[in-house]
Amino acid sequence: MSRWEPNARGRLEQAALALYRERGFEQVTVAEIAGRAGLTERTFFRHYADKREVLFAGSAALQELLVRGVAEAPADASPIAAVVAALAAAGEQFDARRDLARQRQVVIETNQELLERELVKLATLAEALAGALRGRGVAAPAADLAGQVGIALLRVAFVRWAADADDRRLETHVRAAFAELRDELR
Amino acid sequence: MSRWEPNARGRLEQAALALYRERGFEQVTVAEIAGRAGLTERTFFRHYADKREVLFAGSAALQELLVRGVAEAPADASPIAAVVAALAAAGEQFDARRDLARQRQVVIETNQELLERELVKLATLAEALAGALRGRGVAAPAADLAGQVGIALLRVAFVRWAADADDRRLETHVRAAFAELRDELR
Numbered sequence: 119m120s121r122w123e124p125n126a127r128g129r130l131e132q133a134a135l136a137l138y139r140e141r142g143f144e145q146v147t148v149a150e151i152a153g154r155a156g157l158t159e160r161t162f163f164r165h166y167a168d169k170r171e172v173l174f175a176g177s178a179a180l181q182e183l184l185v186r187g188v189a190e191a192p193a194d195a196s197p198i199a200a201v202v203a204a205l206a207a208a209g210e211q212f213d214a215r216r217d218l219a220r221q222r223q224v225v226i227e228t229n230q231e232l233l234e235r236e237l238v239k240l241a242t243l244a245e246a247l248a249g250a251l252r253g254r255g256v257a258a259p260a261a262d263l264a265g266q267v268g269i270a271l272l273r274v275a276f277v278r279w280a281a282d283a284d285d286r287r288l289e290t291h292v293r294a295a296f297a298e299l300r301d302e303l304r
Numbered sequence: 305m306s307r308w309e310p311n312a313r314g315r316l317e318q319a320a321l322a323l324y325r326e327r328g329f330e331q332v333t334v335a336e337i338a339g340r341a342g343l344t345e346r347t348f349f350r351h352y353a354d355k356r357e358v359l360f361a362g363s364a365a366l367q368e369l370l371v372r373g374v375a376e377a378p379a380d381a382s383p384i385a386a387v388v389a390a391l392a393a394a395g396e397q398f399d400a401r402r403d404l405a406r407q408r409q410v411v412i413e414t415n416q417e418l419l420e421r422e423l424v425k426l427a428t429l430a431e432a433l434a435g436a437l438r439g440r441g442v443a444a445p446a447a448d449l450a451g452q453v454g455i456a457l458l459r460v461a462f463v464r465w466a467a468d469a470d471d472r473r474l475e476t477h478v479r480a481a482f483a484e485l486r487d488e489l490r
Contacts, residue, residue, distance in 0.1 A: 196488050230424075237423035238416075263460045263481055264488075270452035278445065295449055300489045302382050302450075 127165045129155040134172040135218060138225040143169070143232060173222055173232060176211075177239050181246045183208045188250035197256045201247050201268035202296045205275070209288035212279065220280050244269040271295045313351045315341040320358040321404060324411040329355070329418060359408055359418060362397075363425050367432045369394045374436035383442045387433050387454035388482045391461070395474035398465065406466050430455040457481045 123129075133154035137146045148169055152162045166172050187204025195203060212219055226232045248265030252258060275291035282291070309315075319340035323332045334355055338348045352358050373390025381389060398405055412418045434451030438444060461477035468477070 198485075198488055234420035234424055237427055238420055241423055259460070259464065260484065260488075262463065263456075263484060266456035266459050267453060267485060270449075270456040273452050274445070274449045277448065298446065298449055299384075299453060302384055302446075303486045303489050 123157055123161055126155070126157055126161050130157065130162055130165055131172055131175075131218065134169065135221040135225065138173075139221060143225055143229045170232070170235070173226065174235060174239065177242075180208060180211065181243055183211065184243060185246055185250040188247060189253060191254075197251050197254075197260050197264035198267055198296075200251065200254065201264050202271065202292060204247070204250075205268060205272055205292045206289040209292060212276075212288040216280070216285065223280055240269050240273065243272075267299075271299070309343055309347055312341070312343055312347050316343065316348055316351055317358055317361075317404065320355065321407040321411065324359075325407060329411055329415045356418070356421070359411065360421060360425065363428075366394060366397065367429055369397065370429060371432055371436040374433060375439060377440075383437050383440075383446050383450035384453055384482075386437065386440065387450050388457065388478060390433070390436075391454060391458050391478045392475040395478060398462075398474045402466070402471065409466055426455050426459065429458075453485075457485070 130151060134146070134151045137150055137154060146169060148162050149159055151169065151172075152159045155162075166175060184204045187207040188200050190207075191200035191203040226236050244265040246265075247268050248258075248261040251261035251264055256264070271292060274295045275288060278295070279286070279288045279291045316337060320332070320337045323336055323340060332355060334348050335345055337355065337358075338345045341348075352361060370390045373393040374386050376393075377386035377389040412422050430451040432451075433454050434444075434447040437447035437450055442450070457478060460481045461474060464481070465472070465474045465477045
């Protein structure tokens with residue numbers, strides 16, 4: 119078997135998600151995932167450290183994207199507006215893989231350990247957003263508030279986006295949740 | 305030794321927090337906690353299921369307090385205002401034990417497993433707040449948003465409260481964070 123397999127990473131992810139949903143995350147082995155994808159275990163381990171990593175491999179890229187989005191927001195944007203701009207800009211990454219994101223969510227919500235890891239990921243994102251805001255000269259208390267509120271908006275928007283029968287973009291749901299918050303606090 | 309020990313629960317908590325800080329949560333045994341408190345292991349287990357429970361025994365009472373606070377908020381309060389009222393009303397419970405809360409926070413932040421449990425607790429509180437709002441007739445999307453934003457405010461306020469050299473009340477910090485959010489979104 120050649121070392122290079124076309125789209126091995128994506129095939130492994132799809133196989134893993136299908137198996138996790140069919141049999142439960144804990145029951146599935148790496149050998150089964152590789153087999154379902156028509157690949158070897160060795161190929162699996164070239165792409166993912168373990169079977170949990172399949173579900174969290176995108177975390178670092180998402181964090182980078184959000185941090186860059188905050189840095190590139192208009193200079194006159196308020197801290198929360200800069201965070202919303204970053205979330206909106208990151209939305210495309212989600213839209214391109216809505217079905218996989220939906221499957222992933224079902225797997226995570228049915229396993230306590232995965233849910234905890236997901237919550238840690240979100241808490242880390244909130245801190246990364248606050249750090250990016252401080253990099254724009256925002257004072258720490260305001261940066262923390264905007265980071266936490268930003269993640270609150272992302273969580274609400276994500277749930278609506280995943281459940282959206284009309285498949286509207288994540289950006290649409292982020293901006294709608296933000297508009298609702300503004301309206302309520304007006 | 306008599307079955308009844310004056311303030312056994314509080315003594316066990318103080319002993320546990322002191323030991324967790326001195327030697328790290330993982331290294332401490334229930335026997336050591338009981339010994340430090342001048343009590344028996346048997347007494348420990350009458351009050352706490354295990355050594356982790358010492359740190360999370362207040363979760364259920366806090367959730368109840370917040371749910372009641374939302375239910376009892378003025379009828380014309382917006383969803384987020386009702387949540388803020390509930391957080392403010394729960395503040396006294398924190399103020400009465402600021403030093404213990406500070407010690408607890410140090411222990412939790414230095415142990416990944418405890419941090420995960422804390423994040424699960426906060427996510428559960430957000431859901432409980434949303435449930436209490438739905439009980440007031442708030443539609444699910446607005447209830448979710450207010451629950452998540454409420455927990456974002458609590459997290460920010462809690463950090464400021466724990467670090468506050470002037471020992472201002474948690475309610476003061478909750479209302480200040482809420483006022484900042486309103487100002488920014490105006």
